[in-house]
Amino acid sequence: MSQATAGGDRPAISIERVTRQFGDVIAVDDISLDIREGEFFSLLGPSGCGKTTTLRMMAGFELPDSGTIRLQGVDVTDTPPNRRNVNLVFQHYELFPHMTVAQNVGYGLRLRRVREPELTERVMAALRLVRAEGLETRGAKQLSGGQQQRVALARAIVNRPAALLLDEPLSALDVKLRQQMQLELKQIQTQLGTTFVYVTHDQEEALLLSDRIGVMDGGRLLQVATPRELYERPATAFVADFVGSLDVIPGRVLDVHDGIALVVPTGTAEVDPPNARIVVRAPDAQPGSVVKVAVRPERVALLSVGAHPRDADIWTTTIPGRVERIIYLGNLTRVVTSTGTGQMVTSEHISDEHLAGVTEGTDIHVTWPLAAGFILPERP
Amino acid sequence: MIAPRRRHQRRPWAAAVFMAAVLAFLFAPLVVVVAFSFNSIPRMSLPMAGFSLEWYQGLIDDPEVRQALGRTVTAAIITALVAGPMGVLAAIGLQRLSVRVRTTVMGVLLLPIAVPGLLLAIALAVYWQGVLGQRYSLGAAIIGHILLALPFVILTMNAAVSGFRFSLLEASRDLGATPWQAFRTIMLPLIRPAMIGSALLAAAVSLDEFIVTLFVGGRETTLPVLVWGRIQRSVDPSLNALATVLLVATTILALLAARRTSVRA
Numbered sequence: 001m002s003q004a005t006a007g008g009d010r011p012a013i014s015i016e017r018v019t020r021q022f023g024d025v026i027a028v029d030d031i032s033l034d035i036r037e038g039e040f041f042s043l044l045g046p047s048g049c050g051k052t053t054t055l056r057m058m059a060g061f062e063l064p065d066s067g068t069i070r071l072q073g074v075d076v077t078d079t080p081p082n083r084r085n086v087n088l089v090f091q092h093y094e095l096f097p098h099m100t101v102a103q104n105v106g107y108g109l110r111l112r113r114v115r116e117p118e119l120t121e122r123v124m125a126a127l128r129l130v131r132a133e134g135l136e137t138r139g140a141k142q143l144s145g146g147q148q149q150r151v152a153l154a155r156a157i158v159n160r161p162a163a164l165l166l167d168e169p170l171s172a173l174d175v176k177l178r179q180q181m182q183l184e185l186k187q188i189q190t191q192l193g194t195t196f197v198y199v200t201h202d203q204e205e206a207l208l209l210s211d212r213i214g215v216m217d218g219g220r221l222l223q224v225a226t227p228r229e230l231y232e233r234p235a236t237a238f239v240a241d242f243v244g245s246l247d248v249i250p251g252r253v254l255d256v257h258d259g260i261a262l263v264v265p266t267g268t269a270e271v272d273p274p275n276a277r278i279v280v281r282a283p284d285a286q287p288g289s290v291v292k293v294a295v296r297p298e299r300v301a302l303l304s305v306g307a308h309p310r311d312a313d314i315w316t317t318t319i320p321g322r323v324e325r326i327i328y329l330g331n332l333t334r335v336v337t338s339t340g341t342g343q344m345v346t347s348e349h350i351s352d353e354h355l356a357g358v359t360e361g362t363d364i365h366v367t368w369p370l371a372a373g374f375i376l377p378e379r380p
Numbered sequence: 381m382i383a384p385r386r387r388h389q390r391r392p393w394a395a396a397v398f399m400a401a402v403l404a405f406l407f408a409p410l411v412v413v414v415a416f417s418f419n420s421i422p423r424m425s426l427p428m429a430g431f432s433l434e435w436y437q438g439l440i441d442d443p444e445v446r447q448a449l450g451r452t453v454t455a456a457i458i459t460a461l462v463a464g465p466m467g468v469l470a471a472i473g474l475q476r477l478s479v480r481v482r483t484t485v486m487g488v489l490l491l492p493i494a495v496p497g498l499l500l501a502i503a504l505a506v507y508w509q510g511v512l513g514q515r516y517s518l519g520a521a522i523i524g525h526i527l528l529a530l531p532f533v534i535l536t537m538n539a540a541v542s543g544f545r546f547s548l549l550e551a552s553r554d555l556g557a558t559p560w561q562a563f564r565t566i567m568l569p570l571i572r573p574a575m576i577g578s579a580l581l582a583a584a585v586s587l588d589e590f591i592v593t594l595f596v597g598g599r600e601t602t603l604p605v606l607v608w609g610r611i612q613r614s615v616d617p618s619l620n621a622l623a624t625v626l627l628v629a630t631t632i633l634a635l636l637a638a639r640r641t642s643v644r645a
Contacts, residue, residue: 092547107552
């Protein structure tokens, strides 16, 4: 896992070898992570991967069994939540139902003995920032989902925390509203310059919002990287599969030359070998070894049999197959092709006239350029 | 599909008559007691002579009744003030237990409802004088009242507390509140209606408690015990008036309690 810290910069939150166990279940398994000052960092993973427990340990609601948590260099491992300068936006908002919006937002300030007129000024400024002005006299129970979300955000940022922790804050909203709130959230973060730690299971959301993403599974932190690195150079098979979708084709290495391997799909004996060939960068591969070749569906093109392939360059992968299913998704069309070895390859195309000749049952070649394919790392 | 429905509707008057009979059985004695408390002659037979408040006036003039009333109200207030908060704490504590332990503890806590009052009264009497060597007094009776009222308070508070979102306390702690501040500013206001309701319920239990008070109250009689004592000698409409006062008081408390506890934030 990469854990780069810009030279000399003190991380906003530093987690060192933290483990947390619930009974027999290891929720968080020996995680180390530095979150930089001012960055939008996401913890991404399926439910039960330990991301929320990690966030709750940062907030102080869970204590690690071992390891250290530092906030701006100060050890807060055993500090109770009320004495940590971080604020959490809860998944279900947890607005106080017996208070108005203004009372909710001002709650933390009143505990810190902030007096009028500063109290009202800061409450109003926070509500303006989240575009919830005009709601201040409303009861917390009289708000729509989106409004509750905004108020919960205002209630947290009004305290000017060193870092804002967000636990799937948009998961309860419908799609349209969620997309709008994603943009606003990013804008607010940029405007405030506050460190955001964002927990989500939605890889699209993580890619869209984050400066860096940490992917978790089974309590372990698998990879920390920028969205682009994560998508294009996943460190493990799990990351590759979880972030975006993936075609995986098992094969056998025939030959390696200058770090580029010629691979035939496993069980290719039945088809004409020259027609089924995968060309992939694999500096470590040995001839005869078994590998898994992966490619993103949007990088796969379809080539009609007639057009193939004398002039196609030798670096292009081509596998013959037959179109099994065509799934129309509006802007995109997804094509599932079965290769001669029974392997399914899914490809995604812009829905346009180039697909006119492709119908279910057509014999076809799936093909992708050298840059698109990669060998799936052996680690799980 | 239609036939059974028709059969249900065939004799709607039968259900009405049955219902009326049940209500009459339940409430006829009360009606009699209340009606004769306003009768102008000290004879409890029909026809009634005329309307009069003399029996109520008699109660007010009776020093024994005034004294007993004072004790009854004292007992009710102390029971409410002690059993109420105890029940709240018990209900909150119950939430921290695992479901299995909670069910068991809950069963034990509610046991006083199932145990006959007589048994409790005997146990309390034996313990108070035999073991502790104390004289019977109103204090002893109040302890009994608290004991009897607690299960009801716990039951009501448990419903309110289990409906409470404990994650609200986390939100409060996250915003800088100490555990006590979180309880005081978030939980307390939200469960307050149920707290007041269950305290009223405890007061209602205390108000008409008889057996335990008779056993351990000694000479410090409350209204129910006083009524019982007088019935031994003679039945006169002043007892009707007294019973009516108790009836109205407990009904009002119970209604107030029901309103508080059924409406939940």
